[in-house]
Amino acid sequence: MSAPTSTFTPLRSVLYMPGSNERALEKAKTIPCDGLILDLEDACAPDAKDAARALVCAAAASGEYGRRTVTIRVNGLGAKWHDADMAAVAKAGPDAVVVPKVNGAAEVAQLVAELEQHGAPEHTKLWAMIETPTAIFDVREIAAASDRLTVLVMGTNDLVKELYAEHVPGRAPLLISLSLSLLAARAAGVQILDGVYNDVKDAEGFLAEATQGRRMGFDGKTLIHPSQVDPANEQFAPSAAAVEDAQGLIEAWDAGSGGVVTYKNKLVENLHVESARRTLTMHEAITALQG
Numbered sequence: 001m002s003a004p005t006s007t008f009t010p011l012r013s014v015l016y017m018p019g020s021n022e023r024a025l026e027k028a029k030t031i032p033c034d035g036l037i038l039d040l041e042d043a044c045a046p047d048a049k050d051a052a053r054a055l056v057c058a059a060a061a062s063g064e065y066g067r068r069t070v071t072i073r074v075n076g077l078g079a080k081w082h083d084a085d086m087a088a089v090a091k092a093g094p095d096a097v098v099v100p101k102v103n104g105a106a107e108v109a110q111l112v113a114e115l116e117q118h119g120a121p122e123h124t125k126l127w128a129m130i131e132t133p134t135a136i137f138d139v140r141e142i143a144a145a146s147d148r149l150t151v152l153v154m155g156t157n158d159l160v161k162e163l164y165a166e167h168v169p170g171r172a173p174l175l176i177s178l179s180l181s182l183l184a185a186r187a188a189g190v191q192i193l194d195g196v197y198n199d200v201k202d203a204e205g206f207l208a209e210a211t212q213g214r215r216m217g218f219d220g221k222t223l224i225h226p227s228q229v230d231p232a233n234e235q236f237a238p239s240a241a242a243v244e245d246a247q248g249l250i251e252a253w254d255a256g257s258g259g260v261v262t263y264k265n266k267l268v269e270n271l272h273v274e275s276a277r278r279t280l281t282m283h284e285a286i287t288a289l290q291g
């Protein structure tokens with residue numbers, strides 16, 4: 001099971017930006033997101049891909065994004081730009097390479113082999129996007145396929161397309177896929193990010209979807225616009241009340257004799273203490289990040 005450790009990396013807000021957009025790449029240095037996905041796939045026009053590859057690799061290697069987790073989304077296996085992307089990105093050494101449309105454990109093994117073959121540094125992890133029906137059926141094997149795979153990323157736009165579904169409030173058409181992917185991530189002990197919300201002007205709709213994602217158990221949300229960063233950071237961080245309760249619960253437990261105790265009239269068992277410790281670990285990691 002995934003439990004944050006002292007090396008836990010908060011990924012509450014992970015912002016996509018087109019790799020070809022120099023202004024966005026510059027602006028990202030000041031946006032308070034936990035992570036960035038510099039995109040060479042769908043947000044990048046075919047004739048802009050070569051220039052964008054050079055731009056995102058220089059950005060990732062620059063060290064100018066401070067505490068943010070910097071990743072690059074390459075074109076997927078089978079795309080004509082994939083090999084050049086992998087070779088260049090491995091040399092740039094971002095925190096992770098994000099690969100779209102990963103369809104099975106064998107593909108994860110191939111991608112890890114490509115990273116090794118191109119000499120990617122150890123710290124460059126693999127994030128696999130789950131966005132096809134095949135991936136949903138194979139998601140448990142994908143999540144557990146390699147120690148180098150540390151994060152699953154839901155691609156809800158592609159999933160909606162592949163299912164012939166619609167984007168609706170509450171996301172009923174996607175709930176089975178989201179839940180199966182969450183189960184796989186937790187079973188494998190990797191983090192998992194929710195998909196994007198497409199209407200950048202609909203703050204209310206975004207908040208509803210982020211709240212749903214947090215309640216389901218996602219570690220954070222992928223985003224497409226800077227205006228979505230602050231609400232995501234707030235939603236996916238433990239609230240002040242949750243931190244206070246976690247501290248109080250642990251104090252009540254420590255003051256007990258190791259059996260059953262109560263805190264605020266509610267039963268406290270070992271499992272509640274574990275959850276409280278997880279809340280405090282997340283809070284400490286987020287505080288450290290902000291500091």
Ligand SMILES: CC(C)(COP(=O)(O)OP(=O)(O)OC[C@H]1O[C@@H](n2cnc3c(N)ncnc32)[C@H](O)[C@@H]1OP(=O)(O)O)[C@@H](O)C(=O)NCCC(=O)NCCSC(=O)C[C@H](O)C(=O)O
Pocket residue numbers: 015016017018023024025027028039042043100131154155156157158159195196200224225226
């Ligand atoms: C959606 C956008 C095209 C809107 O762009 P724009 O019209 O420029 O927005 P604003 O004028 O409101 O922008 C205000 C300023 O913020 C900067 N900006 C905007 N978006 C970003 C961003 N993503 N990262 C960094 N900075 C950003 C603008 O440059 C303005 O700056 P300034 O001029 O200095 O004030 C645009 O937001 C955008 O391109 N978003 C990202 C789209 C993207 O990357 N899509 C690919 C992934 S989505 C996906 O499909 C996931 C998955 O594969 C799936 O299947 O679900």
Ligand SMILES: [Mg+2]
Pocket residue numbers: 042100131155157158
């Ligand atoms: Mg996609």
